[in-house]
Amino acid sequence: MDLLLQYIGLGVSSVFYGAQGVLQLMPVLMVLIGVLVGILIGAVPGMSGPFAMAIALPILVSIFGYGNDALYPVLGCLLGIMKGATVGGAVPAILFKTPGTPDAFLTTLDGYPMARKGQGRKAIQTAHFASVMGDNFSDIVLFIAAPTIAVAVERILGLPEKSALIILSLCFMAAVVGKAPLKGLLGGLLGMFVSLIGSTMSGNGPRLTFGLPELGNGLPLTSAVLGVLVISEVLMSIEEMHAAPSSEDTTREAPEMGPPLSWAERARMLPGILRAAAIGTAIGALPGIGTTTAATLSYDTAKRRSATPEAFGRGTPEGVVATEAANSAVSGANLIPVMSLGIPGNFAAVFIILAVETIGDFSFGPQVFQFTPIKEIEGFGTILNANLVLAFGIFTMMVVANFFNWTLGGLLMGFLGHLVRIPKAVILPVIMTVSLTAAYVQDGGYLGLLTAGVFAMIGYGLRRLEISILPFVIGFLLAPTLEGLVRGAFTASGGDAFFLLKSPIAIAMLLMSLLLLARMFRQSR
Amino acid sequence: MSDAPEEITSSSHQNGRWNLWVGFGTLAFAALCLLVWFPRDIGSGFMQQNLTGRTVPGDSFFPILLVALMVPLAALLILSQLRAKRGTGGELVGHISLENLAFLGRCLILTGASLLVMNIVGPSLIWLTNMTGLTTLSGYRAASASFPFDVSGYFFGATLLTCGLIRITRHRLRPSDLLIGAATAAVLILIFDGLLNNIQLPPNADL
Numbered sequence: 263m264d265l266l267l268q269y270i271g272l273g274v275s276s277v278f279y280g281a282q283g284v285l286q287l288m289p290v291l292m293v294l295i296g297v298l299v300g301i302l303i304g305a306v307p308g309m310s311g312p313f314a315m316a317i318a319l320p321i322l323v324s325i326f327g328y329g330n331d332a333l334y335p336v337l338g339c340l341l342g343i344m345k346g347a348t349v350g351g352a353v354p355a356i357l358f359k360t361p362g363t364p365d366a367f368l369t370t371l372d373g374y375p376m377a378r379k380g381q382g383r384k385a386i387q388t389a390h391f392a393s394v395m396g397d398n399f400s401d402i403v404l405f406i407a408a409p410t411i412a413v414a415v416e417r418i419l420g421l422p423e424k425s426a427l428i429i430l431s432l433c434f435m436a437a438v439v440g441k442a443p444l445k446g447l448l449g450g451l452l453g454m455f456v457s458l459i460g461s462t463m464s465g466n467g468p469r470l471t472f473g474l475p476e477l478g479n480g481l482p483l484t485s486a487v488l489g490v491l492v493i494s495e496v497l498m499s500i501e502e503m504h505a506a507p508s509s510e511d512t513t514r515e516a517p518e519m520g521p522p523l524s525w526a527e528r529a530r531m532l533p534g535i536l537r538a539a540a541i542g543t544a545i546g547a548l549p550g551i552g553t554t555t556a557a558t559l560s561y562d563t564a565k566r567r568s569a570t571p572e573a574f575g576r577g578t579p580e581g582v583v584a585t586e587a588a589n590s591a592v593s594g595a596n597l598i599p600v601m602s603l604g605i606p607g608n609f610a611a612v613f614i615i616l617a618v619e620t621i622g623d624f625s626f627g628p629q630v631f632q633f634t635p636i637k638e639i640e641g642f643g644t645i646l647n648a649n650l651v652l653a654f655g656i657f658t659m660m661v662v663a664n665f666f667n668w669t670l671g672g673l674l675m676g677f678l679g680h681l682v683r684i685p686k687a688v689i690l691p692v693i694m695t696v697s698l699t700a701a702y703v704q705d706g707g708y709l710g711l712l713t714a715g716v717f718a719m720i721g722y723g724l725r726r727l728e729i730s731i732l733p734f735v736i737g738f739l740l741a742p743t744l745e746g747l748v749r750g751a752f753t754a755s756g757g758d759a760f761f762l763l764k765s766p767i768a769i770a771m772l773l774m775s776l777l778l779l780a781r782m783f784r785q786s787r
Numbered sequence: 788m789s790d791a792p793e794e795i796t797s798s799s800h801q802n803g804r805w806n807l808w809v810g811f812g813t814l815a816f817a818a819l820c821l822l823v824w825f826p827r828d829i830g831s832g833f834m835q836q837n838l839t840g841r842t843v844p845g846d847s848f849f850p851i852l853l854v855a856l857m858v859p860l861a862a863l864l865i866l867s868q869l870r871a872k873r874g875t876g877g878e879l880v881g882h883i884s885l886e887n888l889a890f891l892g893r894c895l896i897l898t899g900a901s902l903l904v905m906n907i908v909g910p911s912l913i914w915l916t917n918m919t920g921l922t923t924l925s926g927y928r929a930a931s932a933s934f935p936f937d938v939s940g941y942f943f944g945a946t947l948l949t950c951g952l953i954r955i956t957r958h959r960l961r962p963s964d965l966l967i968g969a970a971t972a973a974v975l976i977l978i979f980d981g982l983l984n985n986i987q988l989p990p991n992a993d994l
Contacts, residue, residue, distance in 0.1 A: 324979065324986050441879040444864045445806070448813060448857060455853050464837075464846050466830025473828075501890045503956045688964070691952030692971050695945050698898070699975050699988065707992030715898070722891065727809060728881035745849040753843050757834075779863075786867035786878035 265633050272646070273654020277334060277662070289334035292322075293659050296342020297666040298674070303343065304350025305678035307360050308499065308686040309693075311347030311593075312609035315340050316492045317696050319613055320484050320704035323620060330622035333652065338659045340617055344610045345397060345663045348590040349671045352389035353678040356582075357382055365553035365589040368561055372574065372581030379577050380518040386675050387523035388579045389586045392535050394667050396587030399539035400546060400594030401660050404601070407547070408653075411602035412631035419628075421751035422762050426771035428744045431605050432733060433775040435550035436782070440730035443782035449729045453737030454744065456720075457481070461742065463749060482705030482713050487616055487735060488697055489714035491609060494721025494731070496694050503687055519676075527579070534564060534580055535587045542591025547598045549607030550732060553589040560588030594660070600626055601653065604743060605736070612735055619739070624652050627743075805882045806868045813861035817854045825850060897951040905944030905989045912939050931991050938976045941988040945972035 280286040296318075303314040322339055326332035351366035356373035369389060376385035419427065436446035459470045460480035471477040538560040545556035564584035565574045574581050597614065599605045604627035606612045618624055634647040701714035724731055748762075755761035763769055831845035864878070871877050909927045913936060916922040922930075930936040949968035954960045979986045 321978065324983055442881075444860060444867065444878055445809060448809070448860050448864070451853050451857050451860070455850065455857075458850055458853075462830070462846060463849070464831055464835060464843070466846050469829045469846050469850070470824070471828065497891070497894060500894075500952060500956050501887070504890065504958070505886075507956075507958050687956040688953060688967055690956060691949045692967070694952055695949045695971055696975065698948070699941075699945065699979070702989050702992065703979055703986055707987070707989070711902075711989070719891070723883065726881050726883045726887060727805060728879040729809075741849075748849060748852070749844045752848070753841075757842050783863050783867060786864070787871055 265635065268636055269633065269647075269650050270654050272651045273656075274658045276651055276655045277338075277658045280331075289338045289655075289659060290662055292335040293338040293342045293662045294666055294670075296339035296344075297346040297663055297670060298342075299339075300343035300346020300348075301350035301667075301671055301674050301678070302346075302681065304347035304366075305353045305681040306684055306689060307354060308689055310351075311344050312613060313492060313495075313693070314343050314347065315610060315613040316488050317693065317700060318343060319617055319620075320488070320700035322617075323484070323704055326621075328621050330624070333618070333622045333624060334655060334659065336617050336621055337614065337656060338663075340613055341656070341659055342663045342666070344593055344614075345660070345667055346671070348397060348593050349390060349393050349667055349675065350678060352393065352582075352586055353386060353675055354681065356385045356389060365557055365592075366585075367554070368557045368585040368589075369582055371561070371585075372576070372578050375575070375577030376579070376582070380520040381577070383519040383676070384521060384523050384527075384579070385577075385582055387672070388527075388531070388582045390672050390675050391523065391528055392531065392538070392583040392587040393590040394664065394671060395532075395535045396539040396542055396589075396591035397594055397667065398664050399536070399587075400543040400591040401657075401664060403543050403547075404594045404598050404660075405657050407598050408601040409631040411598065412628040413633075415603060416628040416632065419767065420765065421747050421754060422764050422768040423771065425744060425747040425751055426762060426768040426775075427603065428605065428740055428747070430771045430775045430778075431549050431599075431603075432737060432740070433778040434548070435607075435736060436730070436733045437778045438548075439550045439552075439732050440728070442728045442730070442786075444786050445728065446730040446733045447779070447782065449724055449731070450733035450737035453734035454741035456486075457738045457741040458745075463745065476709050482701075482710045483616060483619060483739075485701040485705040485710040485714040486717045486738065487612065488701055489717030490721035490724075490731060490735060490738075491612070492697050493694065493714060493718035494725060496690050496697070497718060497722050498725055499686070500690050500694075503690070507687075531579065531583050534583045537567075538564065538584045538587035539591040542588035543595040545588075546592035546595025546607075549599050549605055549736070552608055553592045556588040556592050557585040560584045601630065601656075602628060604628075604740075606739060609732065609735075612739065615739055624649055803868060803871070803880050806878055806880050807865060810861045810865035810868065813857050813864075817858050817861070820854045821851065825854075893955065894952075897955070898948065901944040901948035901951070902989065903944075904947050905940040908940040908943045909936055909990075912936055928994050931994055934980075937991055938980050938988060940990060942969070942972045942976060944989065945975065 277289050278285065299314060299318070300311060303309045304311065318339060322336045323332070326335050351361060352369050352373065355361040355366040355369040356377050359370045359374040361367045361370055373385045373389060376382070432450045433447060436450055437443045440446055460468045460477040462468050468478045541560040541563060542556040545551050545559065561581060561584045564580055565571045568574065568580055593610065596607045596611050599607050600611045600615060604625065606615045615626060618626060630649045630653050632647050632650065634645070636644060636646045638644050698711060698714060701710040702708070704710060705713065721731060724734060752761045755764060762772060825847055829847045829850065831847065833845055833847050833851055834842055835845035837843050867878055909931070913922065913924050913927050913930055917924060924930045927936065946968040949971050950960060950964055953964045953968070976988065979988055
């Protein structure tokens, strides 16, 4: 327990004090900037947290560089954006029936009728209270669950089991994301395959480069993910708007705001918030299942358990609480598989992992949570697990982001209604220009730009063919880890062809993967 | 009344072929990888001997495993499409139409034109100022770190890209859109060139 408290203390102080013991405010400042950007971006229709994180990452890396010192400011800003966006998306959903982020769609069901009834302020404050409470709840679960799972995984799972776990995760993700699971799994394998370009494992020179020396260092990661996730999505949206141009109404007036939410009303909401947050956290901890599923499940549950189910859809705060607390709870919980296993479960987590892969020598996974005894050795320094200190530093920044969400989020939400007037026809081209510039700037000129372009085409093709993008991106990011594990397991088994079937846990996981595959096949007919 | 369902059935049946194309395409890709690409572009085989004489996985080990896993999945996809039950949802089918390709072509041309503008405006500006006697620079490379030459190409290219995309989206371009395009480029120049060091905007990193 003492050791745990020591590491927590070191983690907290590492955010506020630099290596020389000097007070540093940059990480906190970047969290603040991230939260503000996230709240603003969340309120702009057509934008979302992961979108903003994708564009911010190359800019942040350009500002702070690739050293270990850059990790806190960059991660702080990205975490701030992720959390801020969960709050901002509700405002246009409530005032104009236009969700700022996709996960705020269900908030329109009751938020908008509340605003129409002259309870706009109450609806917005309900959304803010439920959203931040839900987010806080899932963060607490993350702080407890991530180290616990990591320690258990490190004790129980060896190389074959870890390999089987990644295979199972990918199968699960393909099965639950989208309506074409077989193609989703194929996309995951394709993502893994593409990530091998330019890599090497045995010192025989880079692989699969077509003889191009520019690919010898591998593909630029950020540009590739920017292309496949953001640029392809922007292309799709621009094409849809081109095919069906709509006259954008930018003159919408905000409805009557009405009285504020009282503390007694907040207290009455707590049971509903806790139930919704628990659903959101459980859903968020599973890779591939997004905020919309959490919000839908929570809304249905709240409606079934309500004494007045007929009020749902007509402007009841219970409905706003159910959707907002659940979709915000996903954001903390989706970091559970990231921090404990190194497996990203959604797009926001992809950019957190990408930042860590790009900057410094820290990496997520069960090895982070090894509680190495802290020892002072004279003439040498202190022996400790620096990664664990960083992990607690990341938790600290999440708490700071929550504080800003509580305070500034509440203040800002009242002013966000105007952002709904920004036309999508303008914002999408601006995002495209910023994305292409960011790819050029961060990843070495035209190589970065070309990579982003090629991956944008791949992403566009996958989306048009109804192949889920998430398994492709997760496969792309996890391939180096999986290759290392599989090679290690194979070598350790002495070259046994059945090296993955050496333990009951690995067999169980692979059997579950096969069952998922059988389910996918049955669904696909 | 009777025409519409027939059209939908015919259309979805036709579109259903796209899953077959994805399946057969994957099989062809796997064959190409295993027979042509991997042998020529990977330095070591499926297995190799290390310095101690121990047999360990080579660089081809994992790529071959991945491609080998694609084969049964592609076969399952083809099988599911050939034996699809009528009236069931099944695997969602997408398609890429000629209109989609034309749209992508238009975007590529616009991006290419914007990059061309980024590349030629800077040198053209140097040529113009040299001609008018304002500068005596030997070329763009000599001025690629001096304002405004270093950002002139990016400013016009990025403005063209933003405005071009707004034009595609809206089917028209308003004067305010030109201002938005120029403002976007100016803000990006301010961030990347003004506030940050060692950052080069297009085309300066590739001179």
